[in-house]
Amino acid sequence: MDELATEELVEITVTVNGTVHRERVSPRMHAADFLRQRLGLTGTHIGCEQGVCGMCTVLLDGEAVKGCLLLAPQLDGRELRTVESLAQGGELAPLQQAFKDCGGLQCGFCTPGFLMTATALRESGRRLDREQIREELSGVLCRCTGYDGILTAVDRVLNGEQR
Amino acid sequence: MSSVEVAEQQAPSLIGSSVPRKEDDRLLQGDGRFTDDVEPARSLHMAVGRCPFPHARIESIEAAEAAAMPGVHQVLTGVEVEARTEPISVLRPVPGAADLPFYALASEVCVFEGQPVVSVVAESRQLAEDAVEAIWIDYEPLAHVSDPIAALAPEAPVLHPERMDSNLLASNPQGRGEPEKRLAEAVVVVEDSFRIGRVSPLPMEPRAVVAEWRPGARELIAHVSTQVPHLVRMQLAESLRLGESEVRVVTGDVGGGFGLKLGLYPEDLLACLHAIELRRPVKWTEDRVEHFRASTHAREAVHDFRIAADAEGRFLAMTDTYVTDLGGQNSPFGSAQLSSIVFTGPYRVEDATVERRVAVTNKTPIGAYRGYGQPEVNFARELLVDRLARRLGRDPLELRLQNMLSEEELPWKNAVGALYDSGDYGRCLRMVAERIDYGGLRAAGRGPRPDGRYVGVGFTSFVERTGYASARFLANRGSRFGAHESVTLRANRSGGIDLYTGVSTFGQSNETAFAQICAEVHGIDYAAVRVHAGDTGATPLNTGAFASRTLIAGSGAVREAAAALRAKTLRIAAARLELEPDALEIAGDVVRCREQPQRAIGLAEIHVAAITGQGIPGDEEPGLEVTAHFEPSAAAFAYGSAAAVVAVDAETGEFEIERFVMAHDSGRIVNPRAVEGQVRGALAQGFGAALSEELRYEEDSGQLLNGTMLDYFVPTASDLPPIELLHTEVPSPVTPFGVRGVGETGTIPPGASIANAVCDALAEFGVEISSLPITPERVWRALREASNGGEGLEG
Numbered sequence: 036m037d038e039l040a041t042e043e044l045v046e047i048t049v050t051v052n053g054t055v056h057r058e059r060v061s062p063r064m065h066a067a068d069f070l071r072q073r074l075g076l077t078g079t080h081i082g083c084e085q086g087v088c089g090m091c092t093v094l095l096d097g098e099a100v101k102g103c104l105l106l107a108p109q110l111d112g113r114e115l116r117t118v119e120s121l122a123q124g125g126e127l128a129p130l131q132q133a134f135k136d137c138g139g140l141q142c143g144f145c146t147p148g149f150l151m152t153a154t155a156l157r158e159s160g161r162r163l164d165r166e167q168i169r170e171e172l173s174g175v176l177c178r179c180t181g182y183d184g185i186l187t188a189v190d191r192v193l194n195g196e197q198r
Numbered sequence: 199m200s201s202v203e204v205a206e207q208q209a210p211s212l213i214g215s216s217v218p219r220k221e222d223d224r225l226l227q228g229d230g231r232f233t234d235d236v237e238p239a240r241s242l243h244m245a246v247g248r249c250p251f252p253h254a255r256i257e258s259i260e261a262a263e264a265a266a267m268p269g270v271h272q273v274l275t276g277v278e279v280e281a282r283t284e285p286i287s288v289l290r291p292v293p294g295a296a297d298l299p300f301y302a303l304a305s306e307v308c309v310f311e312g313q314p315v316v317s318v319v320a321e322s323r324q325l326a327e328d329a330v331e332a333i334w335i336d337y338e339p340l341a342h343v344s345d346p347i348a349a350l351a352p353e354a355p356v357l358h359p360e361r362m363d364s365n366l367l368a369s370n371p372q373g374r375g376e377p378e379k380r381l382a383e384a385v386v387v388v389e390d391s392f393r394i395g396r397v398s399p400l401p402m403e404p405r406a407v408v409a410e411w412r413p414g415a416r417e418l419i420a421h422v423s424t425q426v427p428h429l430v431r432m433q434l435a436e437s438l439r440l441g442e443s444e445v446r447v448v449t450g451d452v453g454g455g456f457g458l459k460l461g462l463y464p465e466d467l468l469a470c471l472h473a474i475e476l477r478r479p480v481k482w483t484e485d486r487v488e489h490f491r492a493s494t495h496a497r498e499a500v501h502d503f504r505i506a507a508d509a510e511g512r513f514l515a516m517t518d519t520y521v522t523d524l525g526g527q528n529s530p531f532g533s534a535q536l537s538s539i540v541f542t543g544p545y546r547v548e549d550a551t552v553e554r555r556v557a558v559t560n561k562t563p564i565g566a567y568r569g570y571g572q573p574e575v576n577f578a579r580e581l582l583v584d585r586l587a588r589r590l591g592r593d594p595l596e597l598r599l600q601n602m603l604s605e606e607e608l609p610w611k612n613a614v615g616a617l618y619d620s621g622d623y624g625r626c627l628r629m630v631a632e633r634i635d636y637g638g639l640r641a642a643g644r645g646p647r648p649d650g651r652y653v654g655v656g657f658t659s660f661v662e663r664t665g666y667a668s669a670r671f672l673a674n675r676g677s678r679f680g681a682h683e684s685v686t687l688r689a690n691r692s693g694g695i696d697l698y699t700g701v702s703t704f705g706q707s708n709e710t711a712f713a714q715i716c717a718e719v720h721g722i723d724y725a726a727v728r729v730h731a732g733d734t735g736a737t738p739l740n741t742g743a744f745a746s747r748t749l750i751a752g753s754g755a756v757r758e759a760a761a762a763l764r765a766k767t768l769r770i771a772a773a774r775l776e777l778e779p780d781a782l783e784i785a786g787d788v789v790r791c792r793e794q795p796q797r798a799i800g801l802a803e804i805h806v807a808a809i810t811g812q813g814i815p816g817d818e819e820p821g822l823e824v825t826a827h828f829e830p831s832a833a834a835f836a837y838g839s840a841a842a843v844v845a846v847d848a849e850t851g852e853f854e855i856e857r858f859v860m861a862h863d864s865g866r867i868v869n870p871r872a873v874e875g876q877v878r879g880a881l882a883q884g885f886g887a888a889l890s891e892e893l894r895y896e897e898d899s900g901q902l903l904n905g906t907m908l909d910y911f912v913p914t915a916s917d918l919p920p921i922e923l924l925h926t927e928v929p930s931p932v933t934p935f936g937v938r939g940v941g942e943t944g945t946i947p948p949g950a951s952i953a954n955a956v957c958d959a960l961a962e963f964g965v966e967i968s969s970l971p972i973t974p975e976r977v978w979r980a981l982r983e984a985s986n987g988g989e990g991l992e993g
């Protein structure tokens with residue numbers, strides 16, 4: 036509880052999924068905890084808090100970053116996007132639909148991490164073949180799928196059906 | 199004509215089709231509800247202090263300062279926990295084992311690094327963790343033993359002297375015939391000792407619990423990330439001395455289980471105990487460092503295997519004496535028990551014996567993990583089959599086919615009495631050989647190729663038990679759960695069906711498969727079936743999801759419930775339409791006359807009539823709800839074969855898996871995409887255990903060396919070899935729809951096929967491999983030992 040914390044709280048202003056939030060945060064709190072506990076955006080998951088598993092991947096000013104390696108005060112003045120921003124009006128985004136069509140998820144715990152990583156790839160406009168996509172996605176772990184469905188889904192969205 | 203047959207006449211069949219998964223929409227949108235996503239108002243947070251030594255006596259605990267820290271609500275130690283709770287029960291005891299009760303907190307002696315010693319509840323997680331740091335615990339380190347073989351030596355320190363004279367918890371011999379006699383007469387005997395490394399199942403979601411207690415209502419609600427909510431409920435009630443009706447376990451989405459989340463853990467119990475005593479919600483989520491020390495590990499075993507054969511290569515006998523490591527104390531499932539069931543594999547062997555020996559060591563307790571002993575024993579047996587082929591100058595493919603049970607020989611009772619139900623084992627093996635172009639590869643030779651590398655091919659064949667033989671089989675072994683599954687179907691007023699199951703959802707696509715079967719049998723739209731899983735307050739009492747049993751038992755329960763619901767729906771509709779029930783069918787959202795489809799009535803209307811009891815025939819009871827229980831008549835044996843093609847650098851030991859092909863049979867397939875996902879996922883775990891995953895302990899300190907994600911290597915997207923899957927579909931005669939379990943198959947073949955391929959590539963050097971994982975360093979060592987003229991057996 037904040038009133039028991041000994042350290043000074045830091046005030047930040049951050050835009051998350053298009054909404055501006057002004058919050059006072061502990062300087063020790065990481066961004067994934069901030070999203071989950073402060074904003075109730077529990078789609079961003081936590082798997083290691085060491086920057087290895089990628090469960091906490093979010094977009095910071097359009098770039099995929101690991102939320103557990105980022106402190107909440109570093110979010111000040113930045114723009115953040117999470118998995119909750121992808122579907123519009125109850126319609127799955129093309130990437131989400133592709134994951135669904137290609138068997139890209141099982142337990143779904145890693146899915147937000149992959150979706151955000153792939154969203155950044157897509158928005159970068161880079162042309163990537165399947166092997167390059169494989170490399171790009173290797174910062175997020177999945178223990179259920181063996182990655183095949185995930186790769187197919189991302190490949191399909193980045194490069195179109197014909198491949 | 200039974201209602202099931204009627205439903206099957208409707209085209210097109212849902213069973214066998216890759217319909218979109220029920221689970222996906224919420225998970226894709228970040229709207230899954232995992233246990234850590236649950237946080238009731240006024241929640242407190244728990245942190246656990248753990249023993250840093252593998253074996254130590256607790257001399258004293260100084261907690262007053264921590265208890266007085268601002269924001270700290272309670273500190274519990276082992277003495278208090280022992281007084282206020284019962285030991286955590288074992289769900290699947292080892293037959294013949296001494297009772298080794300364990301409490302949620304250690305009070306006198308700790309037997310593994312990471313064992314919980316104190317728990318603290320505070321206003322925030324950080325404050326609780328800070329308070330744990332402020333507790334002063336004085337330990338006297340004791341002599342430890344990490345290696346399971348060393349633990350059985352007479353000079354080893356005995357870890358549980360009050361209950362056991364040695365560290366051998368149990369030994370379970372099984373088998374038939376006279377293998378020793380056959381071994382003595384045999385022309386050739388191959389034997390070796392095979393070591394299988396210790397691994398972590400490592401689900402991406404760590405364990406978590408949120409406990410709430412309402413004293414006036416005497417209701418404990420425990421949100422737990424588990425594969426078995428109803429079993430956890432039983433264990434919680436027992437340990438907390440509550441009636442089962444006072445405990446409700448709620449399990450939402452589970453981020454992977456793989457056997458690790460099978461039953462009650464100490465932290466689950468502690469959070470509940472704190473919540474009861476503090477009358478506040480208490481939450482705990484494991485961090486990954488804790489996970490590596492306090493969540494069950496798996497696999498570690500040493501198999502001493504022998505195969506005897508005659509000059510023609512006919513297998514005469516097999517024996518396997520193996521030691522599994524239990525770790526420091528029991529876990530709800532304990533170490534693997536299935537090696538004994540499938541040790542002879544798909545082969546015709548009359549004389550065979552197996553003995554499981556369970557050793558206690560100062561390491562994290564071992565629990566279930568996908569495959570549960572089957573990958574381990576497959577590695578030992580299949581490596582020896584290849585060595586036998588080399589000894590006899592035979593082709594390993596031919597030797598396997600010669601000894602494999604044929605389709606006509608099934609059903610076959612193996613040496614321990616397990617009944618292989620049906621299948622064409624040889625066909626899968628021939629399929630993989632053909633797919634890799636075995637003939638062409640052999641003709642091209644082993645190399646070295648222009649790139650300097652040697653090429654090898656490795657095969658493996660296996661059978662896999664899926665589901666449980668029967669409740670009687672389980673009773674004989676003291677297991678505390680049944681072989682059946684139970685499902686409730688309840689019609690709702692929107693014209694849909696709610697399906698309630700105690701099987702929680704952790705990636706196995708059970709919501710989808712259950713809804714598919716329900717829709718198929720009943721006739722309702724797949725989209726109109728909603729699955730509610732994992733809340734013991736709402737779902738029928740069941741066993742839970744493990745041992746590839748969900749679909750085998752659950753599909754029968756869904757089928758029976760759907761058929762009964764359908765029959766009643768048709769009777770009510772028949773009265774309203776003034777037709778015979780036989781003349782009707784359910785098609786999507788209507789019940790209609792098969793001959794004159796315009797004579798129809800909405801399903802919602804029938805549901806409302808039944809639910810209100812208004813407008814139903816006089817001899818019908820109101821209500822439209824069915825609970826069905828189903829126990830399959832036997833376990834079903836899945837089977838398959840795999841081949842790996844590797845290229846090995848004989849200088850460095852580095853190797854590349856150029857191809858991996860598996861052909862398997864999971865009987866009738868309900869959802870092909872889901873099955874492929876299960877197989878690929880299990881294969882990835884199999885490759886991890888074969889190539890890169892191993893929990894290593896430092897010999898002198900007994901400490902875990904690589905207990906973080908930074909230094910325990912699970913496969914990433916770039917680490918897996920190309921995988922080609924083939925399958926056959928021989929229905930099992932012992933299960934509903936002919937399904938066989940599929941969740942664990944993929945864990946079995948990688949280790950054996952890769953090892954055989956590496957040894958094949960390096961055959962001219964005389965290299966043999968005997969342990970998992972197979973790392974370039976181990977291959978390099980094996981090469982050196984072979985070139986030094988030794989036996990060529992690396993350690």
Ligand code: FES
Binds near residue numbers: 083088089101
């Ligand atoms: S939780 Fe951030 S990378 Fe694992």
Ligand code: FES
Binds near residue numbers: 139142143180705
């Ligand atoms: S779907 Fe379970 S971890 Fe990826």
